Amino acid sequence: MRVVCAQGIGLEPMPDVYAHNEKLLAYTTGPSKCFFKCLIDQDFAFKQLPRYLQTHSKEDLLNRTKSPYAFAHNMEGKTYYEVISADPDRLEMFNQTLVQMDEAMPVLGMFPFSSLQSQVGAEPDRPFIVDVGGGYVRILMFIQQEAPAGFGAEMILQDRPDVIDAIAQDSIPNVTKIAHDFFTPQPVKNAHLYLLRRILHDFYEPDCIKIVKNIASSMGPTSRLLIGDFVVPEKTHIGDDFMIYWMDFSMMMLTGKEKTAKQFEMILDAAGLELVQIHPYAFGSQSIVEAKLKSNGDK
Numbered sequence: 001m002r003v004v005c006a007q008g009i010g011l012e013p014m015p016d017v018y019a020h021n022e023k024l025l026a027y028t029t030g031p032s033k034c035f036f037k038c039l040i041d042q043d044f045a046f047k048q049l050p051r052y053l054q055t056h057s058k059e060d061l062l063n064r065t066k067s068p069y070a071f072a073h074n075m076e077g078k079t080y081y082e083v084i085s086a087d088p089d090r091l092e093m094f095n096q097t098l099v100q101m102d103e104a105m106p107v108l109g110m111f112p113f114s115s116l117q118s119q120v121g122a123e124p125d126r127p128f129i130v131d132v133g134g135g136y137v138r139i140l141m142f143i144q145q146e147a148p149a150g151f152g153a154e155m156i157l158q159d160r161p162d163v164i165d166a167i168a169q170d171s172i173p174n175v176t177k178i179a180h181d182f183f184t185p186q187p188v189k190n191a192h193l194y195l196l197r198r199i200l201h202d203f204y205e206p207d208c209i210k211i212v213k214n215i216a217s218s219m220g221p222t223s224r225l226l227i228g229d230f231v232v233p234e235k236t237h238i239g240d241d242f243m244i245y246w247m248d249f250s251m252m253m254l255t256g257k258e259k260t261a262k263q264f265e266m267i268l269d270a271a272g273l274e275l276v277q278i279h280p281y282a283f284g285s286q287s288i289v290e291a292k293l294k295s296n297g298d299k
């Protein structure tokens, strides 16, 4: 208790007597509670890492069904998402944690969504945006601040069936929800935008190429793929935003990693796409990587 009280979380009104204060109460309910539990859950996998490395090969670390997280929970053979889905409390904890982290991770202020108004207005039968693996996070609601009601075109949220089922019907206005596995071809054709936010960091390059290829197969000449992730500096510098490195290490528990600009370009190239531009946020390392089909038609 002294450790947290010294940070202003909880009080010690007299020696050895502890009391709640506003900051401590924030960790006992809602998304903050889930976030805290999620960190403890992740920490459990960190602690098993020496045992994992003694008993596994480097190739195992690239195998989605042999993640350090699944190993720590005695559930090898299942992917990270299969492990969390096996326990409704853990799934809820994860989903709420994403909502909580969202406060700290911007959606707007990188790609200029409002700039698509005339393109979408000219072809409103094409969906405006498909948020692939969008989860609980209300990204499409934020985007509507710049693109009200998707400029009249459809906005689609895709995720795994159990996640889609758990999202309240009217939680995000103007949005169609569809269950879709991003390891299978994208069923929504020729949308103006496809968004993969905080998805590719869950995976190493071979799986990222599969996911991006599945989207590329449905893109038209003016479709854009937006990848919302950290872009890791090519080299570490003193004073770097350490959140990316913590997140990178955390993603290793799931068999994933944060990527550099060069690594994103390699993934895009292998999936038949090319980089248009990287849109960084004003501070930190959060960015949107914008890509389109290769102009020369190479796959």
Ligand SMILES: C[S@@+](CC[C@H](N)C(=O)[O-])C[C@H]1O[C@@H](n2cnc3c(N)ncnc32)[C@H](O)[C@@H]1O
Residues within 6 Å of the ligand: 081, 098, 132, 133, 134, 135, 136, 137, 139, 158, 159, 160, 163, 180, 181, 182, 183, 196, 197, 198, 199, 202
């Ligand atoms: C790290 S979360 C990111 C959620 C959201 N895009 C965001 O920015 O917060 C990854 C999401 O991908 C979903 N997901 C995992 N595997 C998937 C699959 N094979 N097909 C579709 N969605 C999947 C998860 O359910 C989860 O909602």
